[in-house]
Amino acid sequence: AQSVAQPEDQVNVAEGNPLTVKCTYSVSGNPYLFWYVQYPNRGLQFLLKYITGDNLVKGSYGFEAEFNKSQTSFHLKKPSALVSDSALYFCAVRVRTDKLIFGTGTRLQVFP
Amino acid sequence: DAGVIQSPRHEVTEMGQEVTLRCKPISGHDYLFWYRQTMMRGLELLIYFNNNVPIDDSGMPEDRFSAKMPNASFSTLKIQPSEPRDSAVYFCASSMGGSISGANVLTFGAGSRLTVL
Numbered sequence: 001a002q003s004v005a006q007p008e009d010q011v012n013v014a015e016g017n018p019l020t021v022k023c024t025y026s027v028s029g030n031p032y033l034f035w036y037v038q039y040p041n042r043g044l045q046f047l048l049k050y051i052t053g054d055n056l057v058k059g060s061y062g063f064e065a066e067f068n069k070s071q072t073s074f075h076l077k078k079p080s081a082l083v084s085d086s087a088l089y090f091c092a093v094r095v096r097t098d099k100l101i102f103g104t105g106t107r108l109q110v111f112p
Numbered sequence: 113d114a115g116v117i118q119s120p121r122h123e124v125t126e127m128g129q130e131v132t133l134r135c136k137p138i139s140g141h142d143y144l145f146w147y148r149q150t151m152m153r154g155l156e157l158l159i160y161f162n163n164n165v166p167i168d169d170s171g172m173p174e175d176r177f178s179a180k181m182p183n184a185s186f187s188t189l190k191i192q193p194s195e196p197r198d199s200a201v202y203f204c205a206s207s208m209g210g211s212i213s214g215a216n217v218l219t220f221g222a223g224s225r226l227t228v229l
Contacts, residue, residue, distance in 0.1 A: 032216060043116070043203050043220025044155075090155065094216050098143060098162060098209050104154045 002027045004093045006103035013081045014111050021076040021106045023091030032094035033074040035065055036102070039087045047089075050074060061085070081110045116221035118204050124227045130192040133224045135204030136185055145218060146179055146189050147203040155203075161187065162209065194228045201225050 004025045013019045025031055032051050036044040048059025055067045065076045076089060091103040117136040125131055137144050145160040159169040161181045169179070176195070181187040191198055205218040 034216065036218075041222070043205070043222050044218070045220070046217050049217065098216070099157070099160070099168065100216055100218070101157070102155045 002093065002095045002101065004091050004101055004103045006089075006091055006106045008106050009104075010107045010109060012109045012111065015083050016080050019078050019081045019085070019108065019110070021089050021091075021108060023074045023076065023103060024072055025074060025091075025093045026072065027093055027095065031067075031072075031074075033065075033067065034092040034094075034100065035059065035063070035074075035076050036090045036092060037087050038090065038105070044090060047076070081108075083110050083112055086110045116204055116206055116219050118202075118221035118224050120224055121222065122225045122227075124229065125194055126229050127195055128193045129228075130190065131194045131198075131226060131228075133189045133202050133204075133226070135187045135189070135221060137187070137204070137206030138219055139185065141206035141208050141219070142184075143207045143209045144181060144187050145205040145207075146187070147205065147220075148200045149203060149223070150200045158189070191226075194226075196228045199226055199228050 006023055034049045035047040037047050038044045047063050048057050050057045050067045058064045063078050065074055067074050086109050088105045088107050090105050092100040095101050119134045142163050146158040148156045158171045159179045164181045179189045201223045203220050203223045205220040207218045209215050
């Protein structure tokens with residue numbers, strides 16, 4: 001079955017430190033992978049996507065994600081976290097041309 | 113563009129009442145999605161449309177739920193009769209499926225928070 005998993009419900013990091021939010025996937029064929037962010041009382045916002053090419057994808061707000069085919073992972077990273085990065089982060093995978101499935105979300109808390 | 117517009121933002125109703133949620137997608141987007149978000153179940157895809165035609169409604173919980181898209185600029189999600197377990201935040205999202213850059217890049221509305229007492 002095609003699926004996406006976010007193993008951590010919450011990630012805590014101090015401001016200025018690097019952050020990683022983990023995502024693993026299971027799909028048939030080449031994966032199309034996405035990260036979205038949700039701020040309180042808002043809808044999800046697109047951050048970045050991987051379709052093909054360079055394994056390191058750069059996105060909005062200084063975020064990047066690394067695609068690792070052998071580990072079937074697509075972890076979200078940022079070199080230096082900001083308090084304003086605190087939000088709910090969702091990994092998603094395309095399961096057919098026009099359909100995404102989302103992970104359960106990881107709450108990122110950045111402490112001053 | 114004002115983005116995806118949803119109404120109402122908040123709805124409190126009593127069990128058994130009919131609820132109608134509305135969505136205006138971004139002009140030019142040919143896909144429209146309805147999602148439901150709860151603490152227990154996360155983000156669930158209920159139904160989606162392409163060029164106003166329903167493509168996949170397998171996520172609709174039961175017959176009490178129905179969705180329509182009469183034209184490219186308007187969609188509704190209706191619950192009749194509503195039950196307390198329908199309490200959730202309902203999101204509408206749209207995307208431009210025909211372009212490589214836009215495919216699967218969803219723009220979400222702010223959501224409609226439904227509380228059924």
